[in-house]
Amino acid sequence: MTQRSATDAAVVFDPATIDLLIAELSDRGYTVLGPRVVSDAIVYGPVTSSSDLPVGIRDRQDAASYRLEDRDDDAVFGYVCGPQGWKRFLHPPETTLFTAAADGDVSFPPPADAPLAFLGVRACELAAIHVQDRVLLEGPVADPVYRSNRDRLFIVAVDCTEPGGTCFCASTGTGPAAGEGFDIAMVELLDATHRFLARAGTDLGAEVLAALPSRPARSDDQEQAGRHVAEARTAMGRSVDLDGVEELLYANAVNPHWEDIARRCLACTNCTMVCPTCFCTTAEDRPSLDLASFDRVRLWDSCFTLDFSYIHGGPVRSSVSARYRQWMTHKLASWHAQFGTGGCVGCGRCITWCPVGIDLTEEVRRFRDTDLRRIAVPVAGPFPVEGGPR
């Protein structure tokens, strides 16, 4: 699909038009997924009308804290982001790759019927999808499951005007305005008149927008949207200086601060489960009771478990400090070497959903404060080999 310029065909419509947008996408054969309130959290799932959406609800997020509250307006996208990103629909937590029969036959699960449309993708989440595109599609072998879900995806992004307490996309350069790769991007304006300013990112997006009742955007619409998004940039609950963070973390691989983190970290895997870019999986073979066949099932996995690094003899990363070091160093440093992009999009989920409130942005600061390059200590090095260490 061709990417169009961001202001191309900008239009304004009222909140009731969101229903028409959902209907238009459904008519075009999409399964529309959007935010809903489920068990006191914003969870992405199937939506059929605006009554499914969290109208008038906001989330309050802080380290190890997440609460929904009523707003004093009818904002449709008046929350920041849900605990679970869109990852689960593109790179599902559980997928049957194939079924192998004892006679050598291999069969595959039936194809999904409808393409997906995501409604309400935040800038950080859009960036996360692009990170996973690099990881899962651009290596020597592309992931077949991700490929088939991703290829037909329609994305309606929503720029952020009210960032949350754990947000730091301004620091990672991934928000608050949606970058490229959306079909439609909207800004929700809550000034005197509640309305949406929408722009198309693709020809398909323009076609969908053209099917909705709207008026052309005026300069005051653009000016207000621009101001709110610019204000959002300075209202992030968190910030982090990522300048030189690769070198910082590599040079501090033996910093005792990892032990300090390990004393707090429960290795519960929450951060990796809520992270929109974490992609690791394991495979599980599930035989039928008569052993005539088995399913090979792929499941999300986490570098915080002991099994993750198990080879004969035991886990490679037996200590929690080594596992946290792997996660953080991968996310902020080695991801660049592997995929030509950072692994963190600043959504703040790992901070919000950490049961003990470990804050990635704070830990980066602590490594800067205790940077071993500024302290002259001998780091791990070779031992004399004569005589033979046993």
Add this chain to the structure above:
Amino acid sequence: MALPDPLIAPLVPAWWPVRSVRRELADTVTLEIEPPPGGLVFEPGQFTMLSAFGIGEIPISISGDPGAPHALVQTIRSVGPVSSALTALRPGDRIGVRGPFGNGWPLEDARGADVLVVAGGIGLAPLRPVLYTILTDRDAYGRVSLLYGARSPSGLLYLDEIRGWMAGLDIDVLLTVDRGEPGWHGSVGVVTDLIRRASFEPAGTTAFVCGPEIMMRFTKQALESAGVDEERIAVSMERNMACGVGLCGHCQFGPFFVCKDGPVFRCSDMVELCWLKEV
């Protein structure tokens, strides 16, 4: 979801018959597997993902002769559920195979100069294809030494074959064990002790090293002390793997994926990682 065959093919094992099973050690067997006509062409150092039906899949280095691709030869030590199932296979049973994956040993570097093959325990399995390759073109290399250590004499792999090499003039073989046993009259000590007994001209020598991580660390150090260039020391790394093709994330080793960037690495490419624990 639509899973067209060409896309998912790298993730789906082919089921091939086991042609023969050779018991090497109390816990180790070598399977000879029969690929379809045309065979499985591989580079020395590459690995496959092997499946035991309904139990699971693990990465195993290919230990056969690259010049004989009509037989896929893999040496497996029984340590977990999948490897115990694989080592219990009988001729005629089928085994799931994906691959070959990963890179190979930098054998091109080794031509024209001396070669050290340093192995610890089952680490000899991924190095045996190197020896086969050298032996088929023996004149292309200088002096070739196999330095092989195991915990005990009963842990030495391919002993019949090693005796054959010892009897010939193509390869100098030096063996050592950590602990002797009755009847063992050879060297006792770690494999790094063999380096000073091997004859090689350090400048230009290429070393291929595979064994436990701690053994590879100290071998690297001893080789460098002996004057071997860090760039010419290649090691084969081992990590947990669930896919073999760079998607599952398990085999990360610093900035590398062992499955697609390795398993063979030059020590000069991983200097900072060599002395780090739990990477």
